[in-house]
Amino acid sequence: MPEAAQRELTFAQAVREALAEEMRRDSRVCIFGEDVAEAGTPFKVLAGLVEEFGAERVLDTPISEAGFTGMGVGAAMTGLRPVVDIMFGDFLTLTMDQMVNQAAKVHYMSGGTWKVPMVLRTTLGATRRSAAQHSQSLHAWLSHVPGLKVVMPSTPYDAKGLLKTAIRDENPVVFFEDKMMFKLKGPVPVEEYTIPFGVADIKRQGEDITIVATSSMVQVALGAAELLEKIGISAEVIDPRTTWPLDEKTLIESAKKTSRAMVVDEGYGRYGVTGEIASVIAEGAFYNLEAPVKRMGAMHVPIPFSPPLEDVTVPTDQTIFEAARALCGKE
């Protein structure tokens, strides 16, 4: 990246820029969902798109997640490249038949004859005081299903490059944005770029412990790594960026190098992404590990409303710091 081209965008601006660029590049790209046009979504991520591309390509829908997600599948099969907007990740439950039984299976069931080049963009993340039905991180559900790809950007740079890749992909892609990161700023070059799926990014080099973190938890893990440095522990923070395809090699190599690993993810801990990644590391790096792989996810409770209750349900830099310190055997 040339230095002169460096500029800062928020996560939301990076997402919007990716969409706008892809819509300019390819007239088949369209977006539909609840309040995506004039309102630009409640998070204002899509502000300005309807003004540039018109109501034919930026379509407000009724509150019918199953219906318009299913239409996304059909539209993708027949020549459009729809981006379906599901305002809160919790509403994915309403789209599950369309995503799991239709989008994910059309290509395989049809013997490779039909394709579903569709993106479903949605949110995850707690601590916004939105209670149990607007705070979940359900990406593990979709990562479980063959036929889907699942993307979890953690920086504005990654959000833009990965979303452009998602829109150009020939498969159904689920793109999770942490709603607490929309205002996060970071460098995003002016020049065109894309980021391939299945390539993890080492967000911070380290020697003593590998912290694999996804989406929102990457920033939190980087905060924990700062705290760890102060007590002499060098943490390597790795962001897989896509939970499927998963860059198993980079995760395993890092764990072999540091000999200790933990996995931090904002989904529920039980039967989730942390369990999957921890077992990938355990299977791949077992003989190099000096401690069991540690998992940290959201507590196994519905996300509560009351702030002091909600705050303890998800990992923080402090809890990651303490777990990493214990894993490294430091008092």
Added chain:
Amino acid sequence: MTTVTDKSNTKSNTQVEKWIRTYRRMVMIRLFEEQVNELYTRALMPGLAHLYVGEEAVAVGICEALNPTDYITSTHRGHGHCLAKGASPDRMFAELLGKEAGYCRGKGGSMHIADPATGNLGANAIVGGSTGIATGAALSSKRLRTGQVAVCFFGEGALGQGVLYEVMNLAALWKLPVIYVCENNLYTEYTHYSETTAGDILARGTAFGVQAEAVDGQDVRAVNAIAQKLVDRARKGEGPAFLLCNTYRYTGHHVGDINREYYRSKQEEQEWKTKRDPIKNLAEWLISEKLADAAGLTAIETEVRAEMKSAVEFAIAAPYPGVEEVEQDVYA
């Protein structure tokens, strides 16, 4: 690969040819399903199949009103829709037997036949599962200005699925060229539809401002006439329609559903078969109008029967996919 040439693929404007083609295709569906049942009873077919026998006039009457490039979505009881839209029986049978020569390379089976070449977006084993797909295809057609119409076939059982109402609302709002074809064969699996369906079925369309019509689904000429009207209307940009076709499922919910007396009488089945058979009715009309004679129609049946036989033989002889294919086409 194709061993059967479906002569009914050739379109013609003359009335005689149109109705002979229609007759032939209905006979083809019936004899195809006879063979499917035979494959099941001889234990040559893995799994189950849901037969379309008795409902042939719906699929054929509607698909006769469509262009080859128009789209359809189908159901678990989908063989008739696929054949009516132009699928060839040999590749259909091959798919039913899980063979590589099948439409889905053996990965879909009876309930998932799909074929881009004939505009078949796929049969669907989730009841109501393809309503979104058909409506999305209509959105593509409108946005890309291709003039294509999408037909969404479903049984009356799908009236219980909420997604149908979500997409009908959207199709009406956006004036999409989609036709929702409800085949009421009276039985939602093993339960009479009156036990599962409240109110007026047509009102479920008109509530959204969707043009709703009902037709005798055993009368292929009536089905075709109304379908032609609704397809023309959709193609002109006048919006979606809901077409209720009243029909009857001659056989069980699936090939293994043999003893049906606990949910319907043999007498009822017999009445439909003798008095309201769509193929018999069309044959009588063709003869009375002097568009065909009995010998000519028998010749068609003999010919189609031979075609089905050779298509089945093709499928039985066809190889299974290699196991290395199991991980192919998960992703495009």
